[in-house]
Amino acid sequence: MSRVMIKNLGSFIGKKVKVSGWLYSRTSKGKLIFLLIRDGTALVQAIVSRQMLSEEQFNLADKLTQESSLELIGVVREDKRAVGGYEIEVESLRVFQICENYPISPKKHGVEFLLSLQHLWIRSQHISSVLKIRAEIISAARNFLNSRGFYQVDTPILTPFACEGTSTLFEVEYFGEPAYLAQSGQLYNEATCMALGKVYTFGPTFRAEKSRTRRHLMEFWMLEPEMAFVEQEENMVIQEELIYYIVSEVLRNCSNELAILKRDISLLKKVQTPFPRLTYSQVVEILREKGFDIKWGDDFGAPHETAISSLYEKPVFITHYPASIKAFYMQPDFNNPELALCADLIASEGYGEIIGGSQRIHDYDLLKKKITEHHLPIEAYQWYLDLRKYGSVPHSGFGLGLERTVCWICGLSHIRETIAFPRMLDKIYP
Amino acid sequence: MSRVMIKNLGSFIGKKVKVSGWLYSRTSKGKLIFLLIRDGTALVQAIVSRQMLSEEQFNLADKLTQESSLELIGVVREDKRAVGGYEIEVESLRVFQICENYPISPKKHGVEFLLSLQHLWIRSQHISSVLKIRAEIISAARNFLNSRGFYQVDTPILTPFACEGTSTLFEVEYFGEPAYLAQSGQLYNEATCMALGKVYTFGPTFRAEKSRTRRHLMEFWMLEPEMAFVEQEENMVIQEELIYYIVSEVLRNCSNELAILKRDISLLKKVQTPFPRLTYSQVVEILREKGFDIKWGDDFGAPHETAISSLYEKPVFITHYPASIKAFYMQPDFNNPELALCADLIASEGYGEIIGGSQRIHDYDLLKKKITEHHLPIEAYQWYLDLRKYGSVPHSGFGLGLERTVCWICGLSHIRETIAFPRMLDKIYP
Numbered sequence: 001m002s003r004v005m006i007k008n009l010g011s012f013i014g015k016k017v018k019v020s021g022w023l024y025s026r027t028s029k030g031k032l033i034f035l036l037i038r039d040g041t042a043l044v045q046a047i048v049s050r051q052m053l054s055e056e057q058f059n060l061a062d063k064l065t066q067e068s069s070l071e072l073i074g075v076v077r078e079d080k081r082a083v084g085g086y087e088i089e090v091e092s093l094r095v096f097q098i099c100e101n102y103p104i105s106p107k108k109h110g111v112e113f114l115l116s117l118q119h120l121w122i123r124s125q126h127i128s129s130v131l132k133i134r135a136e137i138i139s140a141a142r143n144f145l146n147s148r149g150f151y152q153v154d155t156p157i158l159t160p161f162a163c164e165g166t167s168t169l170f171e172v173e174y175f176g177e178p179a180y181l182a183q184s185g186q187l188y189n190e191a192t193c194m195a196l197g198k199v200y201t202f203g204p205t206f207r208a209e210k211s212r213t214r215r216h217l218m219e220f221w222m223l224e225p226e227m228a229f230v231e232q233e234e235n236m237v238i239q240e241e242l243i244y245y246i247v248s249e250v251l252r253n254c255s256n257e258l259a260i261l262k263r264d265i266s267l268l269k270k271v272q273t274p275f276p277r278l279t280y281s282q283v284v285e286i287l288r289e290k291g292f293d294i295k296w297g298d299d300f301g302a303p304h305e306t307a308i309s310s311l312y313e314k315p316v317f318i319t320h321y322p323a324s325i326k327a328f329y330m331q332p333d334f335n336n337p338e339l340a341l342c343a344d345l346i347a348s349e350g351y352g353e354i355i356g357g358s359q360r361i362h363d364y365d366l367l368k369k370k371i372t373e374h375h376l377p378i379e380a381y382q383w384y385l386d387l388r389k390y391g392s393v394p395h396s397g398f399g400l401g402l403e404r405t406v407c408w409i410c411g412l413s414h415i416r417e418t419i420a421f422p423r424m425l426d427k428i429y430p
Numbered sequence: 431m432s433r434v435m436i437k438n439l440g441s442f443i444g445k446k447v448k449v450s451g452w453l454y455s456r457t458s459k460g461k462l463i464f465l466l467i468r469d470g471t472a473l474v475q476a477i478v479s480r481q482m483l484s485e486e487q488f489n490l491a492d493k494l495t496q497e498s499s500l501e502l503i504g505v506v507r508e509d510k511r512a513v514g515g516y517e518i519e520v521e522s523l524r525v526f527q528i529c530e531n532y533p534i535s536p537k538k539h540g541v542e543f544l545l546s547l548q549h550l551w552i553r554s555q556h557i558s559s560v561l562k563i564r565a566e567i568i569s570a571a572r573n574f575l576n577s578r579g580f581y582q583v584d585t586p587i588l589t590p591f592a593c594e595g596t597s598t599l600f601e602v603e604y605f606g607e608p609a610y611l612a613q614s615g616q617l618y619n620e621a622t623c624m625a626l627g628k629v630y631t632f633g634p635t636f637r638a639e640k641s642r643t644r645r646h647l648m649e650f651w652m653l654e655p656e657m658a659f660v661e662q663e664e665n666m667v668i669q670e671e672l673i674y675y676i677v678s679e680v681l682r683n684c685s686n687e688l689a690i691l692k693r694d695i696s697l698l699k700k701v702q703t704p705f706p707r708l709t710y711s712q713v714v715e716i717l718r719e720k721g722f723d724i725k726w727g728d729d730f731g732a733p734h735e736t737a738i739s740s741l742y743e744k745p746v747f748i749t750h751y752p753a754s755i756k757a758f759y760m761q762p763d764f765n766n767p768e769l770a771l772c773a774d775l776i777a778s779e780g781y782g783e784i785i786g787g788s789q790r791i792h793d794y795d796l797l798k799k800k801i802t803e804h805h806l807p808i809e810a811y812q813w814y815l816d817l818r819k820y821g822s823v824p825h826s827g828f829g830l831g832l833e834r835t836v837c838w839i840c841g842l843s844h845i846r847e848t849i850a851f852p853r854m855l856d857k858i859y860p
Binding site: 389 | 558
């Protein structure tokens, strides 16, 4: 008999199935024992009765502790009152291991304690639900891009460039030469989009920043699409559609997990396109009216983003930042070169920036000038300049921070819960 | 008018479309100019005639050089003789840039020269076809696993462990502590599969090996599924089905790219399940008969794999290696603990190992004994031992090397062509 995953039990009503998993909790009531079983996909209640099982098997069931591993065979019944809507009448039971002294009980633990047991904490309903939503977000993003003709291209993690200073770079010795862990695959994909048209990379990126905030990890995943022949307006429309698609796929496929996380899905349902747009200058104006001490030319921080986010029930684009506070490769506004043709997307509910994107400079002379103005070494960028020499075209792209997106969609209070083994300033084990 | 990708022209016969791309080649015949255009998805021939265009536009078309960037509007016609089966009758033309002195001409270049221009070489029909097949392989593998209830889990790249020695590890300073770039996510996913049932990681892995071979890169991508409650037999069946699915999806979706690579697809069509299986001992026997100087207990190298591969027209499993030459975590054969419950999958046509997999030890005492026997530091593995303490279950998994799989399916002679920016012993730029 082949195994059925708990989330698929609805297709087996009245049938005998085999389920394998771990005990989540047990209630014994004389002749009946109720086992709540988890198998990674969902929970189901299994009913063990003296009538159906041998004395020995019944007594074994009565000894099961939290996280004991087991396999059972039984008939699936519909029961609207039960967790998940089904229960299993157990006919036979096999125990792999009685778990002794499992350190994480269903009662509340401090987060430091849980972080020290990360390899077990991931089994909790809370963290495992987040991980499943994360997997759905990844899958939705890929399906969206693949269906629109994007090709995945994996850009290197080990890179030779430390052009903008080494202060936030992790350095690696590469056979006698210094190399650095990539903070982005964008520059590489500006090359590959000239080969393949529309591309994306989706891999780990690294930032060695000595910060302890709820929004930063040292190692995080980034989705970075890059598109030849696409200008900033189209770039923003694609971002809106991507975010809308991701949120709607999570709502469609992860209702169980969102319920476990007690996520207010009415707020997620409001994430409809188009998203509001404010220029940087408008935002500065609004912030000053709200009493923030900020002047034109300053960059925004978390409190500013939160204030702007609170104005809308959707993510909001902030466009046209001063070119001086943005990266050297951003296309200046054709009407006002002080401004960059760029946008940051600020998530709703105060979750901060989840996307940064822009049109890229495609003019050789202008890019060369910017590289010089930013005091970057021209020889390290010669290959990048080549892209503007040989068949240059307008192109645009953006980077979506996966963990911040997971944090927002799951409604979490800290980014450390968005990945199975977070890398933080003082945490790298295991 | 919104842009149509060349590979989709078949849906626009008789219609006016906009196509953007780069000039691949040009043939001028008096009143007609034939432009072969690439846009990253495919090639199409565009016909420019004096009748249809202004003198100025016609003359512009006649000046176009290889890799010049352009946009054209015209009507799609079916033409079985044309590349791809369609052509475009140009009505208007816009040129972004006339490309001067493009360094890679259609004639043959030496590979060293091409590698020095990697950021442009990716535009070639050869490399861009490989990259598209690579994207298809990634996508097929993910779809296969997602449809079978696997959850993607991203495991860390920065890890604290150098348990098996640092000789092939890239070291990184992590805020004052040594850390290492991951060679595998397996151990982590042995933890996450106890949380989610069936998981996979698909990320970059690193090996600092001072070797220059056609089969090794310093940075390569690995697909690593891990499954709770799955034993070695089922593990191998999943591998067969995965490989079959990947190959059939490439055959279905990449016929154009396979043709450009001149791949003999009759050989790929023979990749049908089940795959032949040989035990390690049988292989030693066969190799000795073939005259190889090898004795029981030796590991296999590339020439041995090639010899075995030549016996079949399908990939072949080599099972039951001596436990002594395999990793400490492999489950010993329950009937003969000298052997490991493992298998390597050797690709057909001499392409060597593409998968290594095994059942993992789930018994606490046995695993602890193996860790000690391998002189590994027990304290670094305490979290890993915990997985055998709290609800341990039989579990299995495998690792598929993406670049080797791409190399095999594309029929390439060197692994450096399987990724956009290969990291090799003496190559990290750009």
